[in-house]
């Protein structure tokens with residue numbers, strides 16, 4: 565952009581945390597909580613990790629995973645090439661489950677290919693691998709870099725279920741995955757909120773600056789809802 569000073573911000577991204585607990589959001593959160601938990605344990609199981617290996621501390625090792633439900637609104641923008649709905653970032657979660665309205669906007673970055681679109685598929689949700697899954701799995705699951713473009717004529721909405729560990733537990737590569745010849749890729753993170761704060765301070769570079777080695781592959785999972 566030649567004239568950086570000129571403001572091309574032709575929309576306001578409303579990033580609204582849903583504070584009201586209507587029966588619909590309550591039900592949605594309950595279902596997505598179950599789904600996120602199942603996905604997380606299925607992903608870890610594929611690495612040979614069981615719940616026993618990742619007992620979150622707590623009175624009975626049974627601390628509840630936490631979540632934040634987020635509603636994103638991207639109003640139509642006459643100059644979509646000059647504005648960004650959401651700048652490139654990875655999520656600070658274990659997994660995030662995205663429901664997008666019918667309008668295209670979400671893009672995922674793939675090494676070698678560059679940015680590609682993740683179009684809305686009726687009845688399907690998008691599952692992003694987040695930073696904490698990346699750390700927990702020692703980089704076997706790589707958190708996905710994504711961004712959102714605005715649409716010239718269409719207002720886009722998305723509902724994001726951010727799923728993470730209990731807020732008061734440290735996250736580090738699961739010891740069972742490690743050995744002297746297979747060292748940890750990341751040092752422990754104190755807890756979820758601490759990680760989010762660090763990331764905000766480092767402007768999204770937390771994972772990269774924590775990293776002790778280069779990451780492996782990129783992964784995105786499309787999940788189709790069974791009726």
Ligand SMILES: *[C@@H]1O[C@H](CO)[C@@H](O)[C@H](O)[C@H]1NC(C)=O
Pocket residue numbers: 644666667668669713714715716717718
């Ligand atoms: C705007 O949304 C429509 C409908 O999803 C899509 O066909 C079109 O390509 C989008 N435009 C941009 C710039 O993404």
Ligand SMILES: *[C@@H]1O[C@H](CO)[C@@H](O)[C@H](O)[C@H]1NC(C)=O
Pocket residue numbers: 731732733754755756757758
């Ligand atoms: C998370 O870690 C920070 C820094 O150690 C601490 O101040 C905060 O109380 C912790 N939060 C929880 C919920 O344990």
Ligand SMILES: *[C@@H]1O[C@H](CO)[C@@H](O)[C@H](O)[C@H]1NC(C)=O
Pocket residue numbers: 702703741742743745746747748749777778
């Ligand atoms: C953890 O990550 C490091 C760096 O990529 C790698 O050298 C090591 O083999 C990994 N450990 C396991 C058990 O995958």
